[in-house]
Amino acid sequence: MPKRPSKALMENDNTHLGKTILEDKTVKSDGDHEEGTPMEITKGGHGWHVEPDLEHPSTGKNRALVNHKQDELQSAKAEMVEATEENVRLKLLLSQISKDYQSLQMHFHGLLQNGGETKKCTDTSSITALDLTHEQNTEEADDLVSLSLGRTSSSIDQPGKDGRIKKISQLSTNGKDDDDDNGMLNGAGLALELGCKFEPAADQSTDNNSSGGPKEDDLAEIWPPSKMLKTTRSRDDEVSQQTHLKKARVSVRVRCDDHTIYDGCQWRKYGQKIAKGNPCPRAYYRCSVSASCPVRKQVQRSSEDMSILTTTYEGSHNHPLPMSATAMASTTSAAASMLESHSSTSQQDLINSTTAPISASTNLEGVNFSGTSTLSQNSRLPQKHFYFPNSSISTNNSHPTITLDLTVPSPSHFGIFPSASGSSFSSNPRYPSTSLNFSSSLDHNNALQLQPPWNNINHTASGYFNYGNRINQVGSALNVGKQPIFQEHNILYQSHSYIQNKKPSPPPLHHPQMLTDSMATATKAITSNPNFQSALAAALTSFVGNGSTSSTTGIRESHQSTGTIVESAYGLKLKRGESLTSNSIFPSSQNGIGCASSYLNESL
DNA sequence: CGCGTTTGACCTGCGC
């Protein structure tokens, strides 16, 4: 039997493939098989074989065998025709994708050329959030497509000028240029990034570095000279563009009995230190997904309450993240972005902003992206600041640090001031440290019923990624910043098996539960801030995720399988579906799902 | 043997 060629082979010559094979066979069977050599069907050197040997058809003894072979041939022929048709369809689809991509690209470039037009778009209600994400996505797709959570606005204003982003592009696309016909698919590679300061944004330089010092000065703060000497020049260049002043840090305080929280990323411990005033050692980790990834995290247990674990993230991932890591990454990047967005503002502004009540704190749709208010920054919600309880500005941090305090339960959402322990304001002339108290306050919402992974029928204990449920995973993981963030926590949960695969027993139930609820809340609140470019980027992620999965069924299945039903998310899906329908990048077919998700799997 | 962790030494920034 001839091997059915893979689609990859078929795409090389999909229109004449079957015909070629048949012609080859005809030639071979006419002449070459009198010697009893194996009849070989060849196509372009790939070496498809037909076996076994056919004896001369003139002998009646083998006539039945010949008939059988002819049947097989007919079957193979039909198969080839079918495959050919399928490839024609795929080609048409690819062509359509390319057209859409180019159209969107031109559209976005047109907006960019108007200078700051993008920002205006965010200020007007004429363009919906999804429209905006659409355009942003186009911009990203132009360069790479790397979805950078928490990028500064300038990075959006100046697409393609960020050399580092281009490096990510090379990472994501294996060096292929974005002009590649597969650019759209390549664009599915996601590079979720923490923080947003690696770009020498003009506003940042003017605000924080009025002297206009060279980037190396900034670099030296992160990479000491001795270390800089040890690095290669190429890495210097890369790092120099990644680092900007002191990197913003995002601390997450959770109650956790384990030595670290489960954020889905892969870390390697490189140091441990006893910090002053805390008998518990501080552990230093760096991201080990990529050797060049600058992201680091510090884990330290609180000396006052040993059950509280403080994890501090710093830096931006320069590689595609595991889907299981996107939840934490999006949250921390959003927080970092918020902090950095405030870093150029006065302290009072910061205080005002962080203490202003969130206008839609109890309205999930108002908080998440589906409400179109958060992304588009339109005027539907007059005040999109949100209130951070336990706001504090401390002096003991040379880095701008935002702390997500997930340890203190509060009776409601952000509208109520808790007993802000240590919420006194002290002065830090350089970098404020904002403490955000995102408590697990969503339990009252019947729509949010998270289940731990070990209760999840989709949970696989050993999977880095759950390939068997990749539709669910992709569908949920890429909804960064939207309501389906709750699905991400599924992935966060599932990351237990990957990150902590050395641990035979699952972590305590209540801690991840609290963490995920709180993270969801935190993410909502953070991304609801109109100043957050990260929110925008998160929506881009969502858009691509939706586009790549495009199967609301898949997302819904994810909900059902996890027992999580998010009504607003469902409404969101409808909205996104409209947007995507107009785009028609990915059809709502399983093919589309498989295509995109398989790429993501490959890219990760 | 490879990989991750441990741990003491070293470097750097900052305050005095």
Next chain:
DNA sequence: GCGCAGGTCAAACGCG
């Protein structure tokens, strides 16, 4: 300039 504390390095060590 000095001392302190934070952060990082890298050899040693342990584990699978």
